[in-house]
Amino acid sequence: MAVEDTRLTATRRTEARWIERIPLAYWVLGLALLMMPAFANDFVLYQIFGWTFILGMIALSLMFLAGYGGMVSLLQMSLAALAGYMVAIFGTSAIETISMGWPWYVSIPLALLVTVLFATICGWLAVRTEGIYTIMITLAIASAFFYFTRQNYVVFNGFSGFNGVLPPDLFGVDWRGPKAFYYLTLFWATVSYLAVRYVSKAPFGLALQGVRDNPRRMAALGYNVTAHRVAAYAFAALIAGVAGILLTWQSAQVSPGTAGIGPVVDILVIAVIGGLRRPIGPFIGALIYVLLKTFAVDVLISLGLAGERFQLLIGIGFLVIVFWSPDGILGLWDRWKENRGRDPLTGERRER
Amino acid sequence: MNAPTTSAIAERMSATGTANALELRNVSKFFGALAAMEDISLSVRPGERRAVLGSNGAGKTTLFNCVTGDFLPTSGTIRFFGEDVSAFPAHERIRRGLRRTYQISLLFSGLTVIDNIYLACVGVSRERFSFLRARRDDALMASAEDLIRLVHLEDATHTPVAELSYGQQRQLEIAMALSGAPRFILFDEPAAGLSPTERRELIDILTGLPGHMGFIIIEHDMDVALRVAESVTMMHNGRIFKEGKPAEIEDDPEVQALYLGGGDDG
Numbered sequence: 001m002a003v004e005d006t007r008l009t010a011t012r013r014t015e016a017r018w019i020e021r022i023p024l025a026y027w028v029l030g031l032a033l034l035m036m037p038a039f040a041n042d043f044v045l046y047q048i049f050g051w052t053f054i055l056g057m058i059a060l061s062l063m064f065l066a067g068y069g070g071m072v073s074l075l076q077m078s079l080a081a082l083a084g085y086m087v088a089i090f091g092t093s094a095i096e097t098i099s100m101g102w103p104w105y106v107s108i109p110l111a112l113l114v115t116v117l118f119a120t121i122c123g124w125l126a127v128r129t130e131g132i133y134t135i136m137i138t139l140a141i142a143s144a145f146f147y148f149t150r151q152n153y154v155v156f157n158g159f160s161g162f163n164g165v166l167p168p169d170l171f172g173v174d175w176r177g178p179k180a181f182y183y184l185t186l187f188w189a190t191v192s193y194l195a196v197r198y199v200s201k202a203p204f205g206l207a208l209q210g211v212r213d214n215p216r217r218m219a220a221l222g223y224n225v226t227a228h229r230v231a232a233y234a235f236a237a238l239i240a241g242v243a244g245i246l247l248t249w250q251s252a253q254v255s256p257g258t259a260g261i262g263p264v265v266d267i268l269v270i271a272v273i274g275g276l277r278r279p280i281g282p283f284i285g286a287l288i289y290v291l292l293k294t295f296a297v298d299v300l301i302s303l304g305l306a307g308e309r310f311q312l313l314i315g316i317g318f319l320v321i322v323f324w325s326p327d328g329i330l331g332l333w334d335r336w337k338e339n340r341g342r343d344p345l346t347g348e349r350r351e352r
Numbered sequence: 353m354n355a356p357t358t359s360a361i362a363e364r365m366s367a368t369g370t371a372n373a374l375e376l377r378n379v380s381k382f383f384g385a386l387a388a389m390e391d392i393s394l395s396v397r398p399g400e401r402r403a404v405l406g407s408n409g410a411g412k413t414t415l416f417n418c419v420t421g422d423f424l425p426t427s428g429t430i431r432f433f434g435e436d437v438s439a440f441p442a443h444e445r446i447r448r449g450l451r452r453t454y455q456i457s458l459l460f461s462g463l464t465v466i467d468n469i470y471l472a473c474v475g476v477s478r479e480r481f482s483f484l485r486a487r488r489d490d491a492l493m494a495s496a497e498d499l500i501r502l503v504h505l506e507d508a509t510h511t512p513v514a515e516l517s518y519g520q521q522r523q524l525e526i527a528m529a530l531s532g533a534p535r536f537i538l539f540d541e542p543a544a545g546l547s548p549t550e551r552r553e554l555i556d557i558l559t560g561l562p563g564h565m566g567f568i569i570i571e572h573d574m575d576v577a578l579r580v581a582e583s584v585t586m587m588h589n590g591r592i593f594k595e596g597k598p599a600e601i602e603d604d605p606e607v608q609a610l611y612l613g614g615g616d617d618g
Contacts, residue, residue, distance in 0.1 A: 201485055206471055216458070219443045220458075221531075222532075228481075
């Protein structure tokens with residue numbers, strides 16, 4: 001974290017206008033993402049990138065908690081699914097006996113509110129624990145959520161969940177069209193990414209990192225450590241909630257399987273593969289995960305292996321990355337840049 | 353609204369300034385069967401500067417931890433400017449104007465000097481939960497910069513704390529304790545490990561604090577302790593052993609035997 005912190009402090013000093021301070025790489029990446037629909041086909045836009053941005057956002061909410069707050073929460077996928085359920089219940093779906101059919105400007109804010117409230121309660125329980133116990137308690141809540149939604153037919157419609165959950169026809173656009181959905185998910189992924197980056201240097205985010213490194217000292221500086229951690233859960237839930245609504249619209253359905261134990265753990269895998277130290281990591285992890293999940297089957301079959309072994313590939317990839325680079329792909333990248341900046345013979349830093 | 357009880361009125365009146373800055377009544381702290389601190393009663397007036405001396409294991413740092421709420425005492429009451437804070441969590445006591453430094457610097461090593469002090473300033477302000485970044489003319493940022501000047505760390509403003517020298521880290525620790533509007537400060541061995549020059553600077557900072565800002569200083573270096581303090585409390589084996597003016601303590605034969613002559617557990 002130290003590397004980025006010094007760089008950001010340095011930017012605070014420079015007098016240049018903010019637009020001039022954006023690195024070239026950001027312009028290139030931004031332009032490439034905006035131009036993508038010009039040369040990518042509908043499948044790539046909708047399935048690969050749409051899904052990547054959504055999973056990236058859910059993993060980003062975990063990165064915010066784990067990277068800045070030191071709290072590894074397995075709850076994020078369940079929160080996303082909860083937001084999806086709430087949109088289906090408050091809004092419209094094919095299950096007309098349960099869905100209230102309220103307009104989107106009521107159902108979406110209400111869905112996010114319920115998600116944030118639920119996360120606040122769960123966070124309040126979880127922040128009293130540390131390390132492995134936080135993982136255990138959030139996993140327990142996630143499992144309870146899975147089994148509860150599967151068995152409850154009055155509110156959650158049990159095993160089959162809700163289908164026909166569609167985005168509103170806002171501005172006369174079909175938001176499930178590949179191009180529209182691509183831009184919709186890109187927009188919210190960008191907003192989430194920038195929000196996390198911004199907040200990480202605002203008093204709340206700085207204090208959260210302080211709480212991660214040294215809770216006792218933070219209390220001695222006047223911070224309520226528990227309240228700060230709970231607030232972090234609430235903020236992360238907002239990101240996971242938005243992603244959950246998008247995820248529900250993408251497949252037009254939400255069911256207990258959306259937040260089964262597999263998907264719940266996958267979010268952790270995505271965040272760790274990408275790297276938990278910076279907000280871009282989860283999106284890198286999500287892209288790798290989505291590519292593997294989409295194409296590994298074909299690759300395996302063409303090699304004469306059983307297609308269902310794609311989970312094995314993801315597992316091996318996870319092992320290799322955790323073994324070689326505990327900081328994920330981002331960690332590998334940082335080390336490569338660090339080595340490039342050193343003289344190969346003496347190991348001294350090169351003048352830049 | 354119910355009429356305030358007489359005790360509540362008394363509490364509020366005493367909180368307005370007639371009370372002692374710090375008042376400990378029969379405070380004890382046990383770790384299992386071990387008494388780290390036993391039956392301590394101590395009064396410090398507002399603006400008073402007190403040195404706490406004693407060999408290692410005398411209970412000095414335990415005293416500080418109980419006063420700031422790093423952990424709660426086993427028994428006894430602690431009043432801060434008349435208000436009973438015995439059951440308050442640490443952050444509530446800090447928000448009431450109590451500050452402390454740590455014997456082993458507890459700093460945020462990944463952050464820069466300015467960010468460390470800024471965090472300290474934010475912690476005692478109302479902007480703890482602010483999602484907005486500090487603007488260039490931010491008042492808290494300005495007060496953080498003032499504190500940096502006070503402890504002569506201007507040249508290291510944007511240096512990550514991990515790259516600071518030991519002495520600089522000690523100075524940063526002091527700057528963080530001076531954030532906001534402290535009413536009373538606990539310094540835990542601020543001079544430990546400092547060079548003679550840095551010690552002189554430290555004494556200048558401590559003696560230069562505004563008159564209303566009282567403090568307790570734990571210090572092994574008698575030279576530093578007796579120069580900045582107007583009264584001295586000697587602790588030994590978790591109990592208060594002697595209290596008095598610096599000169600009295602220095603000349604006391606029992607103290608000399610115990611402290612300067614090298615105690616059994618020193």
